[in-house]
């Protein structure tokens with residue numbers, strides 16, 4: 001067994017969704033630095049192309065809206081065909097619609113957050129598992145939940161938090177279902193991470209209150225600090241870890 005923290009990632013085909021986002025970009029950069037071939041997926045075409053252009057050769061940008069469930073297989077197969085192997089799915093794409101008063105939550109708000117964050121996750125995970133099984137070499141799935149799966153969320157995030165609770169429950173079910181095929185399914189639960197999703201439209205006073213809630217340094221987690229455990233879960237060092245939720249909240253969430 002290699003003790004290199006990037007063991008098993010060199011040359012591996014990795015699909016990262018939400019790749020143009022704050023955390024997704026750091027995950028893409030982490031895998032590229034570890035020698036993996038990354039297929040970076042995001043609904044924002046120009047932004048995801050810019051991410052991949054900054055990496056050099058050997059990577060792929062794909063513009064795709066993951067609510068198009070019928071497009072998932074072709075998307076993942078494109079990564080397989082391009083890189084010759086597909087071994088890791090990191091699913092970071094999500095939306096958050098803050099509604100500080102629950103009376104303002106519309107049915108459309110509910111639907112879009114559940115569709116992108118939860119429904120698309122199931123179908124994308126299933127499509128990945130099918131391709132992993134086809135290749136017969138196992139695989140790694142890393143989904144994104146949030147501290148809100150446990151706390152219920154802060155800052156008008158009730159519907160979002162419900163979708164993130166579903167991610168943990170579903171990932172546990174998939175972990176048990178897919179273990180016989182050597183496919184692991186784990187989740188990462190960030191707390192307050194300095195990205196557009198967290199800060200957009202939030203008053204500075206509120207952001208400062210959130211920083212003070214974080215015991216490790218009274219600061220937001222950086223995207224790179226979230227990408228690190230993602231790489232670990234994809235590496236050979238995590239070969240016997242499945243169904244876990246890694247708490248990356250700087251001590252804000254204790255359970």
Ligand SMILES: NC(=O)c1ccc[n+]([C@@H]2O[C@H](COP(=O)([O-])OP(=O)(O)OC[C@H]3O[C@@H](n4cnc5c(N)ncnc54)[C@H](O)[C@@H]3O)[C@@H](O)[C@H]2O)c1
Pocket residue numbers: 017018019020021022023024041042043044064065066067091092093094095116144145146147189190191192193194195196197198
């Ligand atoms: N930032 C935080 O504080 C925080 C905290 C807890 C959990 N998270 C989770 O971490 C993950 C990454 O969040 P982030 O902070 O980088 O957010 P972000 O808003 O910076 O990035 C999300 C990305 O997902 C993409 N996306 C949205 N809908 C899509 C769709 N239908 N199809 C394809 N792509 C789509 C967006 O274009 C965006 O680039 C998310 O799952 C989020 O819920 C973030």
